[in-house]
Amino acid sequence: MSHIVDSTVPDEQDHVLPATGTVRHHWAFTRIGLYLLLASLPLLAISAQVFGVVSMNATGALVIIPLAAILVVLCVFAPHPVDRIVGHGLFWGMFACLVYDVFRLDTVYLLGLWGDFIPRMGTWVHAGSDPRTGAIVGYLWRYLGDGGGIGIAFFLLALAFGLQHRSRRTVLVAFVTFAVAPVWAGLIGTVAFSPGGQQKMFPLTPTTITLSLIGHLIFGLVLGLGFLRARARLARHWPWRPLLPARLATAAETP
Structure with missing residues (x-):
């Protein structure tokens, strides 16, 4: 059965670069790189703390907060279309985390299955x-x-690889997959392989592994639904053509 790409999403041929093309295009790569760096640091800081590489206090105070402040100043005084994508990604990431926590905190404080x-x-x-x-x-x-x-990070990477042109099922599978690997796999790896990781975070048992996996599946699903809701608007702010052309994406999903 073939899958129809959303008609509300602009096709690759309709992708238009911002009007001030050269300048915005020149700064877009650096800006996206800074956003991806900032987006990855909070998770990496946890692993660095647990492995004893560098404390979260130092990472937050010396790297994360200054970098976030710089990007906020840029958003205010030198706005770029990519900032809209980041705003949507921030909102839907927090919302997906909230839905995840409805499940997680129920299993922690009501059912008492883990700490x-x-x-x-x-x-x-x-x-x-x-x-x-x-x-x-x-x-x-x-x-x-x-x-x-x-x-x-997920929203930026999804637009870079052209998920705005893919079917709903493909988008949801992609987001859930990324929520499992590398995010969930990185969490379990940190707990399993760091010295004292299970004492610092949570013990690895069939129950905790299953519950944490279910939580990340929920997170990825909600985040994917958020991307589907916003992708028609966000695609217009992406500064380049997707790495995977729309016509190839459509063909790949048609037997």
């Missing part, structure tokens, strides 16, 4: 020991950094 390591992670960020402050900082990091960062 909540987010408050402990927050104490790593602010270099303190107060669990209440740790919970506030930890969940801010989780939503703005982890959830929002993954949303930004």
Whole structure:
């Protein structure tokens, strides 16, 4: 059975670069690179902390917060069409994380199937020991950094590879797949292979592995649905033609 690409999404031939082409195109690559770097750092900082490479306090204070401030200033004083994509990715990433947490916190605080390591992670960020402050900082990091960062990265990569021209099923499969690998696989790898990872985060048991996987499947699905909702608008802000041409994407999905 063939799959029909959304008619609301502009075709590759209809893709138009921004009016101020040369200047915006020149800065787009650097800007997207900075956004991808910022989006990846919150997750990588957790692994670096658990492996004992560098503390989250140092990473946040010296790298993540200054880089985020620079990009906010650029958005205000030198806006670029890519900023709209980033805004949507940030919002849908945080929303997907919220839906994920509805499931996760139910299994933590109501069913008691595993513990909540987010408050402990927050104490790593602010270099303190107060669990209440740790919970506030930890969940801010989780939503703005982890959830929002993954949303930004996924949206940028999806547009780069032309998922705005693909069928709904392909988009959802792609987002769920990326939520599992590398995101979930990276989490489990950090817990499994870092010294004391299971004591610092959560023990690896059939229950915790299954619950964390289900949570990431939920996250990827909701994020994919968010991309489908916004892709017709966001495709117009992408500065280049997709790496996978629309006609090849359509052909690949037609037996």
